[in-house]
Amino acid sequence: MERIARALELAHAQRDPANARLPAAEAPVRTPPVAPAQAMGQAMGQPTSQPMGQATSPPISQAMGRAREQTTATDDTPVFVARSVHIDRTSGEGERILPPNASGPHGASYKLLRTQVLQRLDQLRANSLAILSASASEGKTLTAINLAIAVAAELGRTALLVDFDLRNPSVHKRLGFEPEVGVEACLQSGRPAQDVIVRLSGYPRLSVMPARDPVEHSSELLASERAARLVNEVRGRYADRIVIFDLPPVLHGDDALAFSRSIQAGLFVIAEGRTQREEVANSLTLLRELPIIGTVLNGSREPQRSPYG
Amino acid sequence: MSTEAAVLPLYGRPADSAPASPPLQPLAVLRRRRFPMLVALFSALAVAMIVAAVWPPTYVSSATILIEQQEMPLDLVRSTISSYADQRLQVINQRVMTTETLLRIIGRYNLYTRERAKRGREAVVEMMREDMLFRTISADVIDPRQGRPIQATIAFTVGYKGKSAESAAQVATELSSLYLEENLRSRRRLTEETTQFLTDEAGKLSRKIKDLDDQIAHFKEENANTIPERDALNVTLLNRVDDEKREIELRLTAIAQNLLYIESQLVQVDPTSQLFDTTGERVLTSADRLKLVRNQYERASAIYAPDHPDVQRLKRELEGLEKTAGAAAADAANDRALRLEQAESDLAAAKERYAPDHPDVARLERLVTGLRESQSAAAPAATSDVTPDNPTYIQLMTQKESLLTEKRSQEARRTELHVRSAELERRLEASPAVERRYYTLARELESTQSKYREVQQKQMEAQLAESLELERKGERFTLIEPALPPQEPASPNRVLILILGVVLALGTSIGIAALMEGLDGSVRSRADVMSLLTAPPLAVVPWFENTADRKARRRRVFYTVAAALGFLLIVVAFVHFFFRPLDVLWAIAMQRLGI
Numbered sequence: 001m002e003r004i005a006r007a008l009e010l011a012h013a014q015r016d017p018a019n020a021r022l023p024a025a026e027a028p029v030r031t032p033p034v035a036p037a038q039a040m041g042q043a044m045g046q047p048t049s050q051p052m053g054q055a056t057s058p059p060i061s062q063a064m065g066r067a068r069e070q071t072t073a074t075d076d077t078p079v080f081v082a083r084s085v086h087i088d089r090t091s092g093e094g095e096r097i098l099p100p101n102a103s104g105p106h107g108a109s110y111k112l113l114r115t116q117v118l119q120r121l122d123q124l125r126a127n128s129l130a131i132l133s134a135s136a137s138e139g140k141t142l143t144a145i146n147l148a149i150a151v152a153a154e155l156g157r158t159a160l161l162v163d164f165d166l167r168n169p170s171v172h173k174r175l176g177f178e179p180e181v182g183v184e185a186c187l188q189s190g191r192p193a194q195d196v197i198v199r200l201s202g203y204p205r206l207s208v209m210p211a212r213d214p215v216e217h218s219s220e221l222l223a224s225e226r227a228a229r230l231v232n233e234v235r236g237r238y239a240d241r242i243v244i245f246d247l248p249p250v251l252h253g254d255d256a257l258a259f260s261r262s263i264q265a266g267l268f269v270i271a272e273g274r275t276q277r278e279e280v281a282n283s284l285t286l287l288r289e290l291p292i293i294g295t296v297l298n299g300s301r302e303p304q305r306s307p308y309g
Numbered sequence: 310m311s312t313e314a315a316v317l318p319l320y321g322r323p324a325d326s327a328p329a330s331p332p333l334q335p336l337a338v339l340r341r342r343r344f345p346m347l348v349a350l351f352s353a354l355a356v357a358m359i360v361a362a363v364w365p366p367t368y369v370s371s372a373t374i375l376i377e378q379q380e381m382p383l384d385l386v387r388s389t390i391s392s393y394a395d396q397r398l399q400v401i402n403q404r405v406m407t408t409e410t411l412l413r414i415i416g417r418y419n420l421y422t423r424e425r426a427k428r429g430r431e432a433v434v435e436m437m438r439e440d441m442l443f444r445t446i447s448a449d450v451i452d453p454r455q456g457r458p459i460q461a462t463i464a465f466t467v468g469y470k471g472k473s474a475e476s477a478a479q480v481a482t483e484l485s486s487l488y489l490e491e492n493l494r495s496r497r498r499l500t501e502e503t504t505q506f507l508t509d510e511a512g513k514l515s516r517k518i519k520d521l522d523d524q525i526a527h528f529k530e531e532n533a534n535t536i537p538e539r540d541a542l543n544v545t546l547l548n549r550v551d552d553e554k555r556e557i558e559l560r561l562t563a564i565a566q567n568l569l570y571i572e573s574q575l576v577q578v579d580p581t582s583q584l585f586d587t588t589g590e591r592v593l594t595s596a597d598r599l600k601l602v603r604n605q606y607e608r609a610s611a612i613y614a615p616d617h618p619d620v621q622r623l624k625r626e627l628e629g630l631e632k633t634a635g636a637a638a639a640d641a642a643n644d645r646a647l648r649l650e651q652a653e654s655d656l657a658a659a660k661e662r663y664a665p666d667h668p669d670v671a672r673l674e675r676l677v678t679g680l681r682e683s684q685s686a687a688a689p690a691a692t693s694d695v696t697p698d699n700p701t702y703i704q705l706m707t708q709k710e711s712l713l714t715e716k717r718s719q720e721a722r723r724t725e726l727h728v729r730s731a732e733l734e735r736r737l738e739a740s741p742a743v744e745r746r747y748y749t750l751a752r753e754l755e756s757t758q759s760k761y762r763e764v765q766q767k768q769m770e771a772q773l774a775e776s777l778e779l780e781r782k783g784e785r786f787t788l789i790e791p792a793l794p795p796q797e798p799a800s801p802n803r804v805l806i807l808i809l810g811v812v813l814a815l816g817t818s819i820g821i822a823a824l825m826e827g828l829d830g831s832v833r834s835r836a837d838v839m840s841l842l843t844a845p846p847l848a849v850v851p852w853f854e855n856t857a858d859r860k861a862r863r864r865r866v867f868y869t870v871a872a873a874l875g876f877l878l879i880v881v882a883f884v885h886f887f888f889r890p891l892d893v894l895w896a897i898a899m900q901r902l903g904i
Binding site: 095096105106109110112113116117139143146267270271272273274275276277278280281284293294295296297298299300301302303 | 337340341829830831832833834835837838841842844846847848849850851852853855856
């Protein structure tokens with residue numbers, strides 16, 4: 001309890017200077033702006049990670065180290081505070097986006113998905129997931145968003161949604177905001193990730209790295225060294241962070257394949273009534289080198305007695 | 310836990326095995342395709358109902374005509390019509406269903422008005438032919454001629470399919486009466502023709518018989534005597550004639566003998582009776598003396614040459630005597646005749662005895678010639694002035710005369726008989742040829758007569774059959790069921806159409822569903838995913854409806870409801886117009902419910 005209270009004080013102290021300062025360009029230590037709950041989670045992440053007692057990977061221990069550093073950071077360490085964006089969940093596509101605590105009629109499905117995904121990720125010792133689908137308009141982006149929300153809804157996890165669908169960036173469209181900087185800038189011109197990351201208001205523990213403009217040579221970008229470094233960076237920052245990558249449709253381009261060496265796990269989205277069986281088979285054949293942890297049947301109109309289908 | 314378990318076992322699937330086909334989930338299919346299925350169902354139903362409603366009705370009216378057998382036993386009266394009812398029916402069919410007749414019916418009852426304007430007459434007649442119904446009703450009977458069971462037509466129906474009940478009944482009635490009339494007409498015609506034919510034949514034969522009769526009569530007339538029936542008579546006559554001829558010959562022979570006898574007697578007898586003088590010597594009359602001298606003269610002229618003095622002396626004596634005894638000239642002529650006769654008989658006898666060149670014969674010949682000359686030189690008209698007064702001579706002369714007369718008559722008769730017998734023989738000879746010709750004629754007559762009798766009999770039978778037809782006691786067509794206007798249309802069977810429509814609608818909807826399912830290659834359920842990947846999806850995210858979707862759904866629901874209402878309206882209208890009016894239905898319902 002004491003430690004918790006101390007962490008809270010620290011967080012309060014950090015907030016003010018964070019508001020006054022602009023994010024530094026290349027601060028080695030980046031402290032993302034923490035909501036009290038987040039700080040608590042982080043603080044709790046320390047002790048809670050221990051009881052999990054797994055052999056932690058170096059990035060996590062490193063993150064843990066940094067967190068300790070964080071607690072003892074001074075006021076003049078530049079801390080990074082991401083922009084917060086408000087999303088509109090009341091109209092159009094926004095209606096399908098889950099509320100923050102992943103409640104609602106289909107929240108249960110996403111929660112089930114989340115739990116299974118997290119289990120399998122843990123089994124694979126992975127913390128990043130690529131959302132794949134055979135073709136467009138199958139609900140991949142929405143699934144990615146909602147899954148991220150569901151992951152973020154779990155105390156002890158944070159989620160970062162990265163829009164790597166550089167052919168047709170749609171995360172920001174779904175969420176209903178216009179990004180200032182897109183992730184393609186990071187890949188093309190090496191902008192720091194902090195510049196791109198935004199928070200969603202009302203959704204704690206959830207960050208988004210949107211893409212702004214469509215890019216011609218998206219697959220080459222994704223296969224580049226910079227992309228790999230970026231992935232490593234965002235993945236390794238926090239131990240409890242799950243990175244979710246939204247990728248273009250498998251059959252519409254080779255982006256997914258190009259990105260495959262950075263993919264730790266993949267989730268295949270199937271739209272009921274839309275995705276052809278042939279497409280599924282072809283896609284999975286293409287992706288046979290990738291570790292696909294499972295599929296999601298999206299948009300099912302069949303009456304379900306349980307979220308198991 | 311191993312990392313491999315987290316990975317889809319798809320990769321463990323053999324490369325060349327195809328993914329299993331999706332499992333059949335009929336309920337899911339039903340739910341998934343409910344909209345197209347309903348659309349197909351109701352549109353098919355609507356189509357069926359419209360068809361059932363709109364299809365124009367056809368009414369069928371038909372009459373049944375019974376073919377009744379002949380009532381009278383066939384032994385009594387046998388009809389001349391011997392064909393089977395089937396054949397006659399077909400013939401009547403052909404006669405009734407001519408283009409002319411049909412056109413007349415079409416005109417009278419105003420049928421096919423539209424088609425008449427559009428298409429030609431032949432097309433309309435063809436349509437009429439198709440709309441006519443003709444059906445025979447058969448039964449198993451025993452064929453009276455052969456004893457085997459056959460199918461015989463016992464009745465037939467003739468009918469018509471029309472657009473209205475009345476017109477169908479009218480046309481069917483017309484057709485049935487046409488059949489009946491045509492049957493009667495053809496039967497009557499047939500029997501009349503038969504009778505007429507036979508009458509003609511009888512007439513011809515009777516004329517021929519008359520002809521032959523005449524010929525025979527004529528023949529008999531011409532050959533009255535030579536016909537075979539006369540042969541017996543002719544033979545008898547001939548025999549008689551022959552007998553008579555024989556008699557005559559006998560008689561003539563007898564007469565000749567008698568004549569000879571009498572001649573011989575006459576010669577011996579002096580026509581005049583002789584005088585005797587007192588001494589008992591016969592007195593020579595001057596005639597006698599003349600006779601004596603003449604005899605001497607003639608003998609001398611025979612012996613000596615004419616210039617012999619004896620001959621000359623006797624000649625002078627003779628002439629003197631002749632002058633004085635002029636009256637003895639006749640006597641001399643008579644005498645000369647006698648002497649001529651004698652000489653002739655002597656000559657005949659001599660010729661028999663001696664050769665022709667015997668001197669006696671020559672002498673007698675000269676004598677006969679001399680006598681003949683003197684006889685002819687003497688006055689031929691010299692009648693016998695010497696009246697014979699010898700009674701014996703007179704008696705003999707009388708007998709001679711009578712015999713001569715008889716001889717002449719017998720000879721005449723004999724000639725007659727010759728002619729007659731020749732005639733009779735000729736007749737008899739001609740008789741066989743005549744007989745042949747006669748028999749030919751007679752045979753012909755007989756055969757003609759027998760034929761005539763036959764024909765007459767047949768003619769009578771035919772007349773009887775004709776009257777059988779006239780009285781309609783033979784086989785006849787009887788209308789047992791007239792063509793009544795039908796109360797309900799024969800087609801279409803609207804209920805059937807509706808049922809078919811329902812079946813079709815169901816089939817269509819199922820077909821549509823199946824088609825769509827078949828064509829849809831998408832993943833449709835959790836089980837699909839299972840079959841495809843052998844692992845179920847981690848989660849099934851339900852379809853979430855946003856406002857736009859809801860609006861669209863609401864709109865769809867609205868249209869569906871509107872279409873359903875429209876359909877209901879069509880159903881109601883259908884029922885009202887083609888089944889029962891709604892108020893009637895309401896009344897029935899009220900009644901049934903007991904209100």
